[in-house]
Amino acid sequence: MFSFLRRKLFSSSPAPEPAPELAQDSPAAEPVAAPTPPDPTLLPAVVTAPEPAPAPAARGSWLQKLKAGLQRTGSSIAQVFTGTKIDDALYEELEAALLMADAGVGATEYLLEALKQRVKDTRCTDPAGVKALLAEVLAELLAPLEGALQIGATQPTVMMVAGVNGAGKTTSIGKLTRHLAEQDSKVLLAAADTFRAAAREQLAVWADRNRVEIVSQEGGDPAAVCFDAVSAGKARGCDVVIADTAGRLATQLHLMDELRKIRRTLGRAMEGAPHEVLLVVDGNTGQNAFTQVKAFDEAIGLTGLIVTKLDGTAKGGVLAAIALWVRERVAQGKPAVPVYFIGVGEKLEDLQTFSAREFAQALLS
Ligand SMILES: Nc1nc2c(ncn2[C@@H]2O[C@H](COP(=O)(O)OP(=O)(O)OP(=O)(O)O)[C@@H](O)[C@H]2O)c(=O)[nH]1
Numbered sequence: 594m595f596s597f598l599r600r601k602l603f604s605s606s607p608a609p610e611p612a613p614e615l616a617q618d619s620p621a622a623e624p625v626a627a628p629t630p631p632d633p634t635l636l637p638a639v640v641t642a643p644e645p646a647p648a649p650a651a652r653g654s655w656l657q658k659l660k661a662g663l664q665r666t667g668s669s670i671a672q673v674f675t676g677t678k679i680d681d682a683l684y685e686e687l688e689a690a691l692l693m694a695d696a697g698v699g700a701t702e703y704l705l706e707a708l709k710q711r712v713k714d715t716r717c718t719d720p721a722g723v724k725a726l727l728a729e730v731l732a733e734l735l736a737p738l739e740g741a742l743q744i745g746a747t748q749p750t751v752m753m754v755a756g757v758n759g760a761g762k763t764t765s766i767g768k769l770t771r772h773l774a775e776q777d778s779k780v781l782l783a784a785a786d787t788f789r790a791a792a793r794e795q796l797a798v799w800a801d802r803n804r805v806e807i808v809s810q811e812g813g814d815p816a817a818v819c820f821d822a823v824s825a826g827k828a829r830g831c832d833v834v835i836a837d838t839a840g841r842l843a844t845q846l847h848l849m850d851e852l853r854k855i856r857r858t859l860g861r862a863m864e865g866a867p868h869e870v871l872l873v874v875d876g877n878t879g880q881n882a883f884t885q886v887k888a889f890d891e892a893i894g895l896t897g898l899i900v901t902k903l904d905g906t907a908k909g910g911v912l913a914a915i916a917l918w919v920r921e922r923v924a925q926g927k928p929a930v931p932v933y934f935i936g937v938g939e940k941l942e943d944l945q946t947f948s949a950r951e952f953a954q955a956l957l958s
């Protein structure tokens with residue numbers, strides 16, 4: 594997977610400057626903490642030891658995990674095509690299966706219409722052929738969700754990561770940090786979940802394991818931590834600063850205000866920041882994930898997504914609903930919101946770049 598990430602993840606980035614000393618330019622700034630020694634009880638289940646770069650076969654095994662995770666959904670869609678006739682009953686069954694897979698009404702209608710047209714155009718006569726055509730139209734629908742995370746256009750590239758409680762934000766940041774660090778990117782983490790000591794410690798463990806710096810502060814204002822982290826990132830010639838925020842529901846208005854403040858503060862710390870505003874959603878939550886995407890986008894303007902836990906009983910069809918929403922945005926001249934990564938487990942190699950075709954095939958296999 595690693596070479597795949599290398600290919601997709603990075604734009605050409607200039608070599609980082611030698612690291613100068615941290616400028617203590619903010620009164621609220623707590624010095625960049627030396628990586629905290631890990632408390633073994635807090636070690637995430639994700640890694641037990643630094644792992645070598647996965648072999649090329651890793652992507653194959655990832656696909657198996659994705660297929661297994663989506664199997665419930667996939668097998669029910671695949672069952673629609675086990676008959677011998679292409680008739681109204683087949684399309685009705687397919688409609689029900691797509692809705693069950695959490696594709697939502699809009700994307701289901703879109704897919705059925707596109708599929709019927711494709712069946713007509715290709716004069717397809719057997720259900721197995723219709724299944725192959727569905728894989729095609731689904732991959733086409735999902736295509737706008739593909740996108741490579743660009744690192745290196747600015748130094749540092751500043752990312753803020755948000756999402757509901759337990760979606761997988763910190764774990765995904767940890768996995769991403771490892772991949773970036775292995776690519777010799779200098780990463781600095783900002784523990785902007787200042788309320789829970791466990792949250793700070795969880796991120797500190799990842800910082801320690803990946804031997805990257807972390808800016809952390811007990812209590813206090815998460816926006817101030819982010820400001821300090823970007824200031825430190827600039828002073829130290831970091832390539833990437835990633836802010837981990839506390840989980841919250843989009844309905845908790847004061848907490849959404851806090852996220853907006855973090856976003857504004859990052860912009861004050863560095864012009865143009867944050868360069869990426871990422872939402873982490875739990876793929877298991879189906880249409881709820883789609884609701885979260887729309888609500889967080891409205892509040893903080895998303896630039897990308899990470900969809901986790903697609904190895905569980907994920908109703909992966911929700912990506913079709915998100916893709917349709919992205920298509921509509923793009924048609925209105927707004928930027929796309931790509932799925933930069935999908936999570937298919939708790940191990941390091943289980944964070945993978947998203948491929949529309951692979952995902953469509955896994956969903957229908
Ligand atoms: N199976 C599976 N588990 C995952 C995946 N990503 C994260 N997890 C697990 O989900 C749980 C929550 O992950 P966290 O990274 O702590 O989630 P968070 O969004 O940071 O949570 P809060 O900070 O409490 O809001 C942990 O047990 C992770 O190991 C994934 O892709 N697959």
Ligand SMILES: [Mg+2]
Nearest residue numbers: 762763786792
């Ligand atoms: Mg967290």
